[in-house]
């Protein structure tokens with residue numbers, strides 16, 4: 142694989158308080174160096190006999206490759222973040238920032254605060270869209286290798302000294318202000334509208350229970366906290382429950398094999414939540430059986446362990 146140079150996205154002569162000399166030097170000497178080194182490390186890695194090369198050597202080269210690849214990607218994004226007036230935001234991007242940060246102004250303050258906190262250190266400040274959550278997030282990256290898994294960066298500020306030193310010396314505040322004044326919001330918005338088309342990661346698919354409604358452990362916790370009356374039934378299989386040490390606070394254990402015997406003791410006036418160990422089968426089957434005879438029953442997704450993972454209260458299972 143040979144990585145190709147990306148042409149400079151912004152037009153250096155149009156920038157406000159960032160000279161062509163600064164951008165040219167950055168593009169040629171830093172972005173260019175990262176790309177060349179990335180290609181060198183990639184060829185070295187590709188040429189290795191992975192069966193005989195020590196694992197440490199492969200690992201070191203692979204880490205170097207990751208760092209250099211991220212450096213080239215972030216530099217390309219940095220140059221593609223510049224070239225606007227920093228002020229004109231379309232409704233789409235302004236409302237996305239307002240949704241996720243409270244207001245555009247609050248976003249701006251948070252972004253700048255992260256940049257100022259990196260002063261004297263090297264790194265990046267990035268605005269990233271996370272498809273899983275459908276949200277934008279500001280984050281600080283020290284070094285080149287950190288990124289949000291599955292996130293799509295749409296705006297990047299380079300806080301390495303080479304990005305400002307020849308023009309601003311140690312005055313990072315002035316450099317950050319200049320960057321903010323040159324943000325190309327139309328380009329950011331185009332990347333945002335591409336990013337929101339990316340589907341979130343696939344969720345657990347249980348086609349056999351597609352007609353049985355579920356409830357999340359967080360929702361069950363909210364019901365308990367708000368005093369909503371709910372019947373919580375732990376239907377972990379008997380063989381499992383005999384070695385279980387704890388049970389969801391507020392739940393009673395009932396043998397799923399004998400559901401016909403105990404279902405009569407439940408009230409049809411209050412919702413029922415059933416769950417098993419991980420939420421795959423038994424809790425779903427119990428909810429389905431209860432619904433069949435008219436109970437308002439749902440199964441708790443993720444079961445006992447999801448409840449414990451959100452630190453839901455448990456008690457000793459006596």
Ligand SMILES: [Fe+2]
Pocket residue numbers: 167171172216299301303304
């Ligand atoms: Fe840079």
